[in-house]
Structures are given as C-alpha cells and as structure tokens.
Amino acid sequence: MSTTIDKRQAAPAAPAENRHEARKRRDRIHGWSFMAPFLAFFGLFLIWPLIYGVVMSFTGKSLTGANSSFLGLANYAEALGDADMWHSLGNTLYFTVISTVPLVLVALLMAALVNMGLPAQWLWRLSFFAPFLLASTVVSLFFVWMFNPQLGLINDVLGKVGLAPVDWLNNPDVAMWSIVIASLWWTVGFNFLLYLAAMQNIPTAHYEAAQLDGAGGWRQFFSITLPQLNQTTIMIVILQVLASLKIFDQVYQMTGGGPGGATRTIVQYIFEAGFTGYRLGYSAAISYIFFGLIVVVSIAQFAVTRKRSA
Amino acid sequence: MATTLTAPARTSRRTAVEPSRKRRKPLSPARIIATVIVAVLAVTWLVPFAWATVTAFKSETEAAAAPITLVPKSGFTFDAFAKVLQQGNIPQWTWNSLFTSAAVTAVTLVISALAAYALSRIDFKGRKVLMTVIVASLIVPPPVLIIPLFYQMVSFHMIDTYWGIILPQVIAPAMVFVLKKFFDQIPRELEDAALVDGAGRIRIFLQVVLPLSRPILAAVAIFVFIGAWNNFLWPFIVTNDSAMLTLPVGLQTIKSAYGIQYAQNMASALLAALPLILVFLFFQRQIIKGISTTGLAGT
Numbered sequence: 370m371s372t373t374i375d376k377r378q379a380a381p382a383a384p385a386e387n388r389h390e391a392r393k394r395r396d397r398i399h400g401w402s403f404m405a406p407f408l409a410f411f412g413l414f415l416i417w418p419l420i421y422g423v424v425m426s427f428t429g430k431s432l433t434g435a436n437s438s439f440l441g442l443a444n445y446a447e448a449l450g451d452a453d454m455w456h457s458l459g460n461t462l463y464f465t466v467i468s469t470v471p472l473v474l475v476a477l478l479m480a481a482l483v484n485m486g487l488p489a490q491w492l493w494r495l496s497f498f499a500p501f502l503l504a505s506t507v508v509s510l511f512f513v514w515m516f517n518p519q520l521g522l523i524n525d526v527l528g529k530v531g532l533a534p535v536d537w538l539n540n541p542d543v544a545m546w547s548i549v550i551a552s553l554w555w556t557v558g559f560n561f562l563l564y565l566a567a568m569q570n571i572p573t574a575h576y577e578a579a580q581l582d583g584a585g586g587w588r589q590f591f592s593i594t595l596p597q598l599n600q601t602t603i604m605i606v607i608l609q610v611l612a613s614l615k616i617f618d619q620v621y622q623m624t625g626g627g628p629g630g631a632t633r634t635i636v637q638y639i640f641e642a643g644f645t646g647y648r649l650g651y652s653a654a655i656s657y658i659f660f661g662l663i664v665v666v667s668i669a670q671f672a673v674t675r676k677r678s679a
Numbered sequence: 680m681a682t683t684l685t686a687p688a689r690t691s692r693r694t695a696v697e698p699s700r701k702r703r704k705p706l707s708p709a710r711i712i713a714t715v716i717v718a719v720l721a722v723t724w725l726v727p728f729a730w731a732t733v734t735a736f737k738s739e740t741e742a743a744a745a746p747i748t749l750v751p752k753s754g755f756t757f758d759a760f761a762k763v764l765q766q767g768n769i770p771q772w773t774w775n776s777l778f779t780s781a782a783v784t785a786v787t788l789v790i791s792a793l794a795a796y797a798l799s800r801i802d803f804k805g806r807k808v809l810m811t812v813i814v815a816s817l818i819v820p821p822p823v824l825i826i827p828l829f830y831q832m833v834s835f836h837m838i839d840t841y842w843g844i845i846l847p848q849v850i851a852p853a854m855v856f857v858l859k860k861f862f863d864q865i866p867r868e869l870e871d872a873a874l875v876d877g878a879g880r881i882r883i884f885l886q887v888v889l890p891l892s893r894p895i896l897a898a899v900a901i902f903v904f905i906g907a908w909n910n911f912l913w914p915f916i917v918t919n920d921s922a923m924l925t926l927p928v929g930l931q932t933i934k935s936a937y938g939i940q941y942a943q944n945m946a947s948a949l950l951a952a953l954p955l956i957l958v959f960l961f962f963q964r965q966i967i968k969g970i971s972t973t974g975l976a977g978t
Contacts (some may be wrong), residue, residue: 399880402801407794407855408809410786414847415816418827482717485710488872494967495959498720499728502955504909510948511727514734514941522730525747554727559970566971577844587708615820618911622931636822638913643826644916656823663820 391428393526426653433647434615444654445478454631454655456488457638458662460545464620465613468549473602475553476560481573483561484568493564498558504620511624513538538624540630548620548632553649556612560605567601607670609648635659693820693855696716711943735945742941749967760950763933768921769950772929777923777954779844780907786849787903788896797859800870813852822912829916844925848907854899857972861895862888898969901962908955926951 418581426444448454483493500508515522516537524534537547568648575593584592617636626633626641636649639659708977725916734742741748763769788805797803798810837843865888873883889896924932933947961964 396801397803400801400806403793403797403801403880404809407790407850410790410846410850411813411852413818414831415819415824415850418824418831419819421825421831422824426832430830450792472867473733479717482713482720485713487710487714491963493717493721494722495963498967498970499956499959500724502905502909502959504930504950505911506927506930507948507952510930510944511731513725513947515730519745520743520747521940522726522747554724562967562970576700611820612887615822617822637827640916641821643829649830650824653826656826659822660823663823664818667818 405515415656422477422653422656425650426657428650429648430650430653431647432649437650442548444651445658447651448655448658450492453630453633454635454638457633459633460632461614461636462615463632464545464548464616465610467545468613468616469606469609471549471553472560472613473605476557476564477576477598478567479557479561480564481594484565489564500555501558506553506622508547508551508623509619512547512554512619515662526620529582539628541628544624544628546630550618551619551623552613552616560609560617563605564598564601567598568609571597594659599606603674607674610666610670611663615665635662651658687943692728693892701764731945731948734942735949737942739942742945743800743939750912751781759946763943763946763950767947768929769921769925770928772924772926773951773954775841775844776908776926779841780846780904780952783848783907784900784904785855786845787851788900790849791855791899792858792889792892792896793884795855795862796888796941798855799859799862800867800888801880815854816836816852824917825912828913837917839920839923841917841923844914844923847908847913847917851903854903857899858892858895861892896969897965898972901966901969905955935971 375484400518427440427442445482450580478499479493483490485645487493492598514520518524518536519536523537527534527606535543538544551585559631572595575597576589579589615636619636620632620635626634626637632679635655639652639655642655643649646652686879688790733749733751735752736757736758736759737748737902738753741751741753744761772948798806832838832843832847835843837846867893869887870883872889909927910925911927911931915928915931918924918928921932922927928949
C-alpha cells in the first residue's frame, strides 16, 4: 500500500529529475569518450614531452646516457652566457624581419594583380602556389644549384647584363638574403592564396559605388581593398612571423648554418647542442628560452590585434 | 591567440577562391600592364623548375661545364634519372613518405573530428577547460619538443620505425578548431530529429554530421597530408636507417653523398617533387579551397 502511494506522489517530480541527471551523465560519458583518442595522443606526444623537457633542462642528461645529475638552473645560466646562442637568436630575428616584409608585400602584389580579373587565372595561381607543395629539401637542391657561383643560372644572368658575380651562399653578408630569396619563392604562394581569397570576398558593390563616384583603380585599391584586408593582413603577418621564427630546414640544407655561423638559427642550435654535442639537457634549456621568445612575441601580437580591433 | 581562432570561421563561411569565377572586362591599359607584370612574375617563379629540368636531362659532364647551356648541346638524356633510380632508395623513400603521410592524415582526421564534435555539440563537464588547454597548446612550437620527444621515442623503441615517424605528427589542435567551427554551423535541428528517433551519438556523428562535413574534411585532409609529406625536422630526427627515411630526408642524404653530381641532384629533386605536383594538377580547385579555408588556422 504505502509503496504505491509513495510512487504516486513522487511520480511527477522524480522521473524529470532522473531524466535530467541521466542525460547529464550520458553527455559526460559521451563527451569524454569522443575526446579520449585525441586526448591520449595529445597527452602522450605534446603535454608529456613539454613537461619532461623542463625536467631534462634541469639535468646534465646527455645522448650517451652518462651524467644525468640534477643541475638546477645551471643550463639556463650557461645558455644566457653563451655567445653562440645569442648569435643564433640574433640571426633568427634578423631572418624574421627581412623575410616577413617581402613575404607579405609580394603576396599582396601578386593577389592584387591577379584579382584584377586577368585571363588565365589558373595559370598564375599554379605558378605562384606550386612551390609551396615542394619539400624543403627539393627547394634547397634547386636553389643551391641556382646560386652556384660558377655554374648557377643567377650569376650567369648577372654576367650577361654586365654585373659582377655574387657568392650567394658563401659570403656572410649575403647568405641570409639568399635564404630569404629561396624562402620567398617557396612559401609566398600560401600568403598569396590567403590574400586572393580575402579579396574575392570583398563585395563588388563597394567597387561599383566607388566607380560611380569616379574613383580610379589606385584610389579603389587604397580606399577599399586595403582597408577591407586589414584583418587578413594582421593574420598573415602574425602567422608569418611565427613561421619565420621557427626556420630551420632550408638554412640547414643550403648553408648548414654557415659561413662561419652567419646563418645559423636558434632551432639549428637546439638541434646541434642535442645531437652533435650530445647535451640533451643543455639543448632542452635552449628550447625553453626559444619557447619563451615565442610566447612573448605571441602576447605582443595579441595585444596589438586587440588594440586594433577595439 | 583568440583572433587566430575566429579567422577560419570567417573564411569557411564564405566561398573561398573560386577558380571558375570569371569576370570578363574589356582590356583596359591598366589590365594589360597588370597582365604583363603577372606574366613576368609567373615566368620568374617557374625558372627554378625549368632550370632543374634542363639540368636533369643533361649528361653529368655537360651539367658541370662552364659556360652553361640553356639547351643540352649533346641532346636530352635520361641518364641522370636512370642512375638515381638504380642507385638510390628513391622508390623506397617515396613509399615511406606515402605510407606515413597517409597514416598521419587518417589518424589526425579521425581523432580531430571526434574531438571537434564533442567540443561543438556535447555539453559535458570539463569541456571549457579542455578548450582552453587545446587553445593554449597552439602556442607550442614543434621544435621545442624535439629533444624530449626524441628521448621518449628511444625509450619506446620507436626510433627508425613507422610508428615513430607517424605518432607525434597526429596532434593538430588548429585542425580541431577548424572542424569545430564547421560543426557549429550545422543546424542542430538535423541532429535533434535523429535523437528523437532514438539514434545514438555515434550514429548521428557518422550518418548526419560527417556526410554534411565532406568539404571541410577534405580540406583538412589535404592540409594535413601536404604538411606530413613535406615535414623534414621530425622524420630527420627519428630516422637513421636509410631504408626508413622519408623522401625529404632521403634527398638530404643524396645531396651529401654525391654533392657534385648536378644532373643527378636535379633528377632526384624532380622525382621527389613529381607526386605532389601531379596531385595538385588534378585537384587544383579542392587544394586551393582547402588552403584558403584551413590556411589561417594552420601552422
């Protein structure tokens, strides 16, 4: 008797509560199950090495296995006093500055021209973007050959127009610029595509209105196209700076960091400290100094974007 | 960082570069000048390819002779290609690259899509924290991880294995967000209808959400595949055995092995470039669209 009464009284409230609880529980199980595979890899190959790297940076761990004693901050102290570390960091920043400017401006120029409604669009897109599909090693092979002092095509052309040959990869003053040329050829097509996509999304009505007001091509470009591309430009610059700071492949392959360390970048220094010098602990410490730099740059850029868009 | 994440949504909602879109306008002087400038730029951009091709078809003696010739004097020869294919490991490396890149793409796609669906649709405790952690992880530059990851791979006995090449490459937080943004735009009503019918989450995910997401899945797959195919630093670190190298890493060893064989160097470079260039010629439209939609969130 009593049980039936209980049931009847509880009936309106409890099932709703239960259903809600059950749904919440089911969602929790579903949510974590869907996340589980990603989280497993994420934990194992990103979070764990990230933490373990910090641990390594406090030790004298070496590739030969010997001496993994705890050193405290000694590796960091050594790195901050290491002239070679500062030199590679300086080279990296130098490359970042001198590569970002052409990689953004040339991409903008290419996109602006192609967006004028030229015939054979696919052909221009193909030629500007195709190099992006190549592995860094292929690009390096191409350009080491183009830059060859005696047999290279570039010096041959310079000779034909009466200019002196340049020792592209062996002159410390020129080598980094040669890397910039190869990098520009390789990756500008990516920024070009992003700009082109953004330009094609600007409503044509803007241009039609401007045309009615008598604005010419230049005027339209500077007062409609560029302002409309503001967000895109900011994004491209941010991505480019972060990508340039991580440069390693083409330098390592084309100059090996030479001549005399003139093109050695920070990632190469990390690699060499660990794998040529066998000092994993020291190399990990430099990695985190580099990481610190990336964090500072990202925060600075974030602050700038926020101010801009506010 | 938050701004990085708003970009893909904006671009994916719009129609990206439409190769077929033609705006026929009369040929004004400005457009003639623009065409000339673009043509000059495009030719300049093709020069390294052309020069490599010419060199690869020369005999080794002619390739190394000054003054240089723009057309092989002694005729075109396949010697360099034949030598490279006989001596080197290029077919093996191509297979390694193909297999590992395909595996990276498949795993990345599956785990990222599942995670993105949970983040977009399922209301569970801990979701916000996970979002924050994954956003924060975008800032970690891969080179920072190479030293601890290498050490980890040694203890997992994964040096010189496909596992070692593949596994650390499958985490792509940026792609998770690209997919999440896309899933966010799929009308919930479609799923609610299925839910009422008693369909489970997995079935909704497989039969409702994924079929609607084909374009973005293709875009992400293309982006991830190109990245994995061309990745140099990680395979370079985790492989040693010549039979395990990927194409980009293998080429680097060729370069140091026969440094002055110019024709053979160029022949190997062209053979390595060929697969992706062919893929691009066939899927130009999808690739360009893929890059434009995922590009801003990538790298």
